[in-house]
Structures are given as C-alpha cells and as structure tokens.
Amino acid sequence: xxxxxxxxxxxxxxxxxxxxxxxxxxxxxxxxxxxxxxxxxxxxxxxxxxxxxxxxxxxxxxxxxxxxxxxxxxxxxxxxxxxxxxxxxxxxxxxxxxxxxxxxxxxxxxxxxxxxxxxxxxxxxxxxxxxxxxxxxxxxxxxxxxxxxxxxxxxxxxxxxxxxxxxxxxxxxxxxxxxxxxxxxxxxxxxxxxxxxxxxxxxxxxxxxxxxxxxxxxxxxxxxxxxxxxxxxxxxxxxxxxxxxxxxxx
Amino acid sequence: xxxxxxxxxxxxxxxxxxxxxxxxxxxxxxxxxxxxxxxxxxxxxxxxxxxxxxxxxxxxxxxxxxxxxxxxxxxxxxxxxxxxxxxxxxxxxxxxxxxxxxxxxxxxxxxxxxxxxxxxxxxxxxxxxxxxxxxxxxxxxxxxxxxxxxxxxxxxxxxxxxxxxxxxxxxxxxxxxxxxxxxxxxxxxxxxxxxxxxxxxxxxxxxxxxxxxxxxxxxxxxxxxxxxxxxxxxxxxxxxxxxxxxxxxxxxxxxxxxxxxxxxxxxxxxxxxxxxxxxxxxxxxxxxxxxxxxxxxxxxxxxxxxxxxxxxxxxxxxxxxxxxxxxxxxxxxxxxxxxxxxxxxxxxxxxxxxxxxxxxxxxxxxxxxxxxxxxxxxxxxxxxxxxxxxxxxxxxxxxxxxxxxxxx
Numbered sequence: 306x307x308x309x310x311x312x313x314x315x316x317x318x319x320x321x322x323x324x325x326x327x328x329x330x331x332x333x334x335x336x337x338x339x340x341x342x343x344x345x346x347x348x349x350x351x352x353x354x355x356x357x358x359x360x361x362x363x364x365x366x367x368x369x370x371x372x373x374x375x376x377x378x379x380x381x382x383x384x385x386x387x388x389x390x391x392x393x394x395x396x397x398x399x400x401x402x403x404x405x406x407x408x409x410x411x412x413x414x415x416x417x418x419x420x421x422x423x424x425x426x427x428x429x430x431x432x433x434x435x436x437x438x439x440x441x442x443x444x445x446x447x448x449x450x451x452x453x454x455x456x457x458x459x460x461x462x463x464x465x466x467x468x469x470x471x472x473x474x475x476x477x478x479x480x481x482x483x484x485x486x487x488x489x490x491x492x493x494x495x496x497x498x499x500x501x502x503x504x505x506x507x508x509x510x511x512x513x514x515x516x517x518x519x520x521x522x523x524x525x526x527x528x529x530x531x532x533x534x535x536x537x538x539x540x541x542x543x544x545x546x547x548x549x550x551x552x553x554x555x
Numbered sequence: 556x557x558x559x560x561x562x563x564x565x566x567x568x569x570x571x572x573x574x575x576x577x578x579x580x581x582x583x584x585x586x587x588x589x590x591x592x593x594x595x596x597x598x599x600x601x602x603x604x605x606x607x608x609x610x611x612x613x614x615x616x617x618x619x620x621x622x623x624x625x626x627x628x629x630x631x632x633x634x635x636x637x638x639x640x641x642x643x644x645x646x647x648x649x650x651x652x653x654x655x656x657x658x659x660x661x662x663x664x665x666x667x668x669x670x671x672x673x674x675x676x677x678x679x680x681x682x683x684x685x686x687x688x689x690x691x692x693x694x695x696x697x698x699x700x701x702x703x704x705x706x707x708x709x710x711x712x713x714x715x716x717x718x719x720x721x722x723x724x725x726x727x728x729x730x731x732x733x734x735x736x737x738x739x740x741x742x743x744x745x746x747x748x749x750x751x752x753x754x755x756x757x758x759x760x761x762x763x764x765x766x767x768x769x770x771x772x773x774x775x776x777x778x779x780x781x782x783x784x785x786x787x788x789x790x791x792x793x794x795x796x797x798x799x800x801x802x803x804x805x806x807x808x809x810x811x812x813x814x815x816x817x818x819x820x821x822x823x824x825x826x827x828x829x830x831x832x833x834x835x836x837x838x839x840x841x842x843x844x845x846x847x848x849x850x851x852x853x854x855x856x857x858x859x860x861x862x863x864x865x866x867x868x869x870x871x872x873x874x875x876x877x878x879x880x881x882x883x884x885x886x887x888x889x890x891x892x893x894x895x896x897x898x899x900x901x902x903x904x905x906x907x908x909x910x911x912x913x914x915x916x917x918x919x920x921x922x923x924x925x926x927x928x929x930x931x932x933x934x935x936x937x938x939x940x941x942x943x944x945x946x947x948x949x950x951x952x953x954x955x956x957x958x959x960x961x962x963x
Contacts, residue, residue, distance in 0.1 A: 357753065378752075379752045379753045379755075380752055380753075380754075380755045380756060380757055381755075383753060383754060383755035384755050388753075388754075389753060391750075391753075395747065395749065395750045395753075396747065396750065397742070397743055397746035397747050397750065398746060398747070399742070399745070399746050400742050400743075400746060404739065404742065407739065408739060408740065408742075408743045408751070408754065409754050411736050411739075411740075412754050412755045412756060416736040417736070417737070417740065417756055417757065417760075417761070418737055418760065418761070418764060419735060419736040419737055420732060420735045420736075420737040420738065420768075421735065422735060422736065423731070423734050423735060424734055424735060424736055424738075424739055425734065427736070466750075466754065469754070470754065470755060
C-alpha cells in the first residue's frame with residue numbers, strides 16, 4: 306500500500322464542551338474513491354471543515370502529501386492541492402456559468418491581483434473553462450446566470466468549480482443531497498468520470514451511491530471512525546451494522 | 556445592444572460640443588454633473604461590483620480635493636505637476652488613504668463594513684477643523700489655476716474640457732478595470748466571498764485593493780471639484796456628500812456599468828434646476844429616491860437595460876407605448892403632488908403666518924395664480940390632479956395585465 310495522500314492522525318475537535326470529533330484516524334490512499342458515512346450528527350461535515358481549513362483541529366495532525374495542514378487557512382489548503390464542494394450549493398449566483406468557472410480557474414494561473422490584462426485575452430484560462438464546461442456537461446448553459454440553473458445543474462457547476470484548481474484531492478460534501486433518482490445516477494456518473502486520476506473523499510447519504518462508487522468506506526459514529534474497509538467488509542462489519550446500517554434498514 | 560457604441564459616440568460628441576450649445580450657468584452645472592458622475596462611478600465599483608456599501612466615500616473625495624489644492628499652491632501649475640495633471644495628486648492621495656481605510660474596513664462585510672467606513676469618514680470630518688495647516692479651518696484652502704501647456708484655464712470652457720477629459724478617461728479606465736481578473740473577482744466578492752476563499756483567493760487583500768481603486772477615482776473626482784472652484788473646505792468631508800453619492804448611484808442603478816454616472820449627473824442637474832425654483836428641492840430628491848427604490852429597484856438605467864434585454868410579450872413598440880402612457884400619467888400625478896407640496900410649504904412658512912391678521916388669510920400666489928387658502932379650489936386642484944394621475948397609471952397597468960392574461 307502506498308503512502309496516504311491525506312491522513313488524519315488522532316484528530317480531535319471540540320466546541321466548548323461539545324466534542325464533535327474524538328480521536329479520528331483516517332488514511333486516504335492516492336487514487337481511491339473514499340466515502341465517509343455515518344448517522345446524522347456524527348461529525349461528517351465537521352471532518353470536512355477540518356480537512357479544508359474552515360476549522361482548525363483542537364488536537365492532532367492532518368497530513369496532506371506528508372505535510373501538516375492542520376490550522377492552515379482555506380485558501381492555503383486549496384493551494385496545496387485539496388479542493389472541496391459544499392453541502393449547500395455554494396456558487397456565484399448573479400454571474401454567468403462561464404464566469405463562475407473562470408473565477409475558479411483563474412486562481413490556478415495565479416491571476417488574483419492582476420489589473421493590467423483583459424480576461425477576454427486569457428486564452429488558456431478561457432480554453433480550460435470551455436473544457437470544464439464540456440466535462441460537467443454545461444456547455445449549452447455557459448452564458449446563463451448561475452442562479453437560473455436547475456438544482457442538479459448547480460450541483461454540477463459546484464463540482465466543476467471544485468475541479469478547476471486541478472486538485473489532487475477532492476472533497477465532495479453530499480453532492481446528491483436533494484436530487485431525484487435520475488439526477489443522482491447522472492451525478493454519480495459525472496463524479497466517476499471527473500475523479501479519474503484523482504483522489505476523492507466523499508460524504509453521502511445515498512447508500513446505493515456510496516457502495517457502488519467508493520473503493521473504501523469509513524464509518525463515523527459520534528466523532529469516531531469505527532471502521533474502514535471495502536464495501537464488502539463494511540457490509541459484514543457487526544459494529545457498523547449495529548451503529549448505522551441497522552438503523553438505516555429499519 | 557448593438558447600438559451601444561453609436562450611442563456612446565453620440566453622447567461624447569454632444570459633450571464635446573456642449574460649450575457651444577448651452578449657457579454659461581448650464582455649462583457650470585455640466586462641470587458639476589461630470590464630477591458627480593465620476594464620483595458615483597468610483598462608488599459604484601465598490602458598491603455595485605464588489606457589493607461593499609460604503610457610507611463614507613466623502614472622505615476620499617475630500618482628501619483628493621485638498622491634495623489637489625495643496626499641490627496647486629506648491630507647484631503653481633508648473634514643473635512636475637502642470638495644471639492638467641493635478642487630478643493625479645487627488646488620485647494618488649485617494650489611493651493611499653483607500654489602502655489604509657480599506658485594510659481596516661474590508662476586514663468585515665455588510666452592515667459592519669458600512670459602519671466602519673462611516674466611522675472613518677466621521678473621524679476625518681471631526682478632526683479636519685482642528686488641523687488648520689492641512690484643512691485650513693473655517694476658511695478652507697484656496698488657490699488659483701495657473702496656465703499650462705498653452706492653455707489658460709481661466710475660462711469656464713477650459714475647466715469644462717479639463718473635467719470632461721478626466722471624467723471620460725477615468726470612466727474608460729473603470730470600464731477596462733471591470734474586464735480584468737481583479738475586476739471580475741470584485742463580482743465574486745459580491746456574489747460569494749466565502750466560496751472565493753475556498754477557491755484559494757485572499758478575499759481581504761482583494762477587498763482592500765478594490766476599495767483603494769474606488770477611493771482613487773473618488774480622489775480624482777474630488778481634485779476636479781477643488782480645481783473647479785479653486786478652493787477646498789472641510790465641508791466636502793461632510794456626511795451628506797457620502798449620502799448623496801449612495802443615493803445618486805442607486806437612483807441610476809448601481810449594478811449596471813454607467814448607472815451610477817447617469818444617476819449622479821441626473822440628480823445633480825435636478826438639484827441645479829430645482830434649487831433655484833423651490834426651497835423644498837431636497838424633499839423632492841428624497842421622494843424620487845423612495846419612488847425609484849420602490850418601483851424601479853434596479854435603478855433607472857438598470858431597469859432600462861432590463862427592458863431592452865427582455866421587452867416581454869408586447870414587443871419593443873408595445874413596451875415603449877405603455878411606458879410613455881405611464882410616464883404621461885405620472886407627470887399628471889407629479890404636477891398635482893408638486894402643487895400640493897408647494898402650496899403647503901407656502902401656507903406653513905413663517906412669512907405667511909406673519910401676514911395672517913385677525914382671521915384674514917391672504918391669497919397665496921403659486922404658478923402665477925392667486926389661490927384662496929381656505930377655499931376648496933387649490934386643495935381640490937392639487938388632490939384632484941394627483942388622484943387623476945394615479946388613477947391613470949392604475950388603468951394603464953390593468954390594461955397591460957388584461958392583455959397579458961388574454962395572451963396567456
């Protein structure tokens with residue numbers, strides 16, 4: 306087994322008296338699609354916030370490619386190759402789809418405080434945006450306002466923006482939440498396609514998606530990772546059944 | 556929008572020809588309008604594009620104005636800084652003070668940002684009278700425009716062209732700025748700063764820079780103002796200047812590119828015309844703002860652009876027709892309203908009260924007609940016209956709605 310690309314070591318996070326993450330250990334192997342499941346309130350979103358720099362862990366280390374990123378700011382974590390999407394659709398609603406992606410792509414090309422070049426002439430950036438549009442299948446909506454897209458289109462855009470920085474590790478937080486069956490299948494296919502050659506860490510409630518998409522699954526219960534394994538191993542794990550799948554089946 | 560370049564060219568041509576078309580007093584008003592337009596455009600960059608509502612933009616306008624006057628005195632319009640280049644000083648001062656103030660204020664957004672900008676501007680305004688060497692105390696600082704580059708700068712025409720060139724140049728630069736990566740990121744800041752952070756951007760630095768650019772152009776506007784009147788006084792730091800630029804920009808339409816400029820120019824023109832005619836012109840300005848915000852929340856230009864983009868089911872001609880009918884009805888209502896306000900203002904004024912003796916109420920002259928204040932006539936006339944106008948608007952609206960329903 307190769308070295309983990311993302312590794313949580315004895316990570317602990319508390320908000321005052323509330324201990325949300327307790328001593329979590331998790332290794333994500335390069336190139337795998339790794340899902341985190343767990344009942345509501347288990348701390349899945351908090352785990353993502355810790356990895357992406359929204360929160361700093363109270364204790365423990367978070368290693369990305371071997372360097373500790375615990376406590377770094379979101380922008381710095383992003384620059385080191387980890388990008389995330391959000392549980393709530395998090396786009397730029399009042400500008401076009403194209404502009405949304407361009408804002409995301411520009412960062413990769415170090416275009417931040419640049420006021421002497423026209424965006425219309427950034428050929429490589431615009432070409433990359435076109436390519437992304439094709440990959441997330443939104444080419445025909447390029448010049449619509451992002452706020453006018455359907456819900457699943459907005460989710461696709463969100464994923465496209467996550468991809469824009471060409472990250473090694475992608476964190477997707479419930480990308481299928483609130484989707485119809487067809488939309489879920491569509492998005493699952495999209496995720497499979499775009500995460501080719503990258504590492505994916507995904508939180509998702511739809512068990513059908515999780516078990517078919519993920520190479521490995523970790524189960525988070527009350528802030529602890531109680532099990533990590535292949536979908537078959539997780540299905541057969543007694544502790545998981547008791548804590549989570551049992552509830553789900555009932 | 557294929558006629559936009561043509562329209563732009565026409566506007567510039569009219570502006571260039573203006574000194575030969577209008578009177579001196581009107582040309583003076585035009586200088587004020589240009590300055591207000593540029594100031595509003597600077598504000599629009601921050602508020603409309605970056606979504607940061609500043610309540611203290613008078614500060615950057617003011618420091619630009621003072622810097623230009625001091626530079627005028629120091630250089631005498633020669634050497635490194637000849638008269639036509641003096642607005643550069645205003646811009647540079649605005650930029651530096653904008654960097655400083657922007658650093659602190661853009662640490663927060665929304666209401667808190669607005670409060671910090673207001674506090675900083677008020678701080679400067681309170682400090683200014685005590686710093687006599689910089690702000691000149693009650694009298695202010697005055698100077699003279701010196702000839703340079705073979706131009707006298709003594710006549711109003713010269714001042715007008717100086718202001719026109721700088722205003723057009725700055726608006727052009729602001730347009731180009733909106734097309735750069737930094738200008739586009741301003742939109743991202745407005746739409747979703749949180750997402751921008753997770754894309755790896757430094758939102759605080761972005762906010763500070765955009766604030767500084769906005770303050771820089773406000774400084775240029777301030778410099779043009781003090782060059783126009785050859786003086787600067789600390790009243791330019793007063794909060795009503797900050798408020799006026801907010802109102803003007805929103806009336807014009809803060810999110811469309813030329814909206815603030817047109818709002819600033821129109822409202823300055825409105826002030827110029829009405830302040831000679833009536834004492835309550837500020838009331839009218841307030842009413843216009845409230846009405847625009849209630850019925851045209853995108854602002855005048857914003858609404859116009861929207862209508863042109865999607866004329867709706869009636870088509871362009873139909874929309875134009877109903878708009879004209881609405882405007883005509885509104886004009887009737889406005890006349891009634893203005894009549895009532897003016898009549899009341901005269902009726903309630905101290906001078907009139909002093910003239911009332913032993914229960915005899917003298918006639919009030921309004922629109923070259925004498926009206927008996929206690930008769931039904933003036934009140935009926937005012938309320939009648941106002942009501943008629945509103946009724947006409949309602950009628951037009953109903954007809955449009957009925958037609959739409961019939962089509963659906």
